[in-house]
Amino acid sequence: IILLVMFLSTAAPGLRNPSLLYLALFSIAVGLWILGESKTMQFFIGNEYLVAKLSYYALLIMPLPFTLYLDSAYQRHTPAYPTFFFWLFTANLAVCIVLELTGTAYFFTTLISIHLMLLALIIVTIAALLFETIRYHNRDAFIQLIGLCILGLSGALELITMWSSSYNLVSKFFRMGILLYVAYIGIATFRRLLTLARESREAE
DSSP: OOOHHHHHHHHTTTOHHHHHHHHHHHHHHHHHHHHHSSHHHHHHHHOOOHHHHHHHHHHHHHHHHHHHHHHHOOOOOOOOOOHHHHHHHHHHHHHHHHHHHSSSSOEEEEEEHHHHHHHHHHHHHHHHHHHHHHHHHHHHHHHHOOOOOOHHHHHHHHHHHHHHHHHTTTEEEEEEHHHHHHHHHHHHHHHHHHHHHHHHHOOO
């Protein structure tokens, strides 16, 4: 909600940058996922299955605004990999919904697909950001790289705890990492927009 307010406050001619909007939508999906993973929703709804499905579908939707954000966050000299991943995650969402509705596969059994695709996205994005930072000294890419390292580290710890059957720690590392990522990138993106606004006024 805070990021949406920040986006609306800068939604003026010359300042309309969709990256803040995409980040806000990503944050909302993250919030729904965290709610689904917490015991608070189970207390209010009382149906553990519905809460689990909320968390699952939020996890499936989460990468969509995230890939759109990556596509608009910095000037890129690499192929349009965020667009490729956007459609890949969209197809995965559609397939998982069809499998769930037809009873072919329940959502728990398809979690591996979203985990592997998220891991691939993080690896490819880190490689692209390293290339931009080293080759073109792209400051915006460097900022994104720091944020993604935070997200990647928390994601790796999350996978380790899940695969080692440490279920009492599942989601805790990723929740902490993703909140830090959103806070860091949100502030960095807003400051970038303010800088662009100041440069635009000076140019006039």
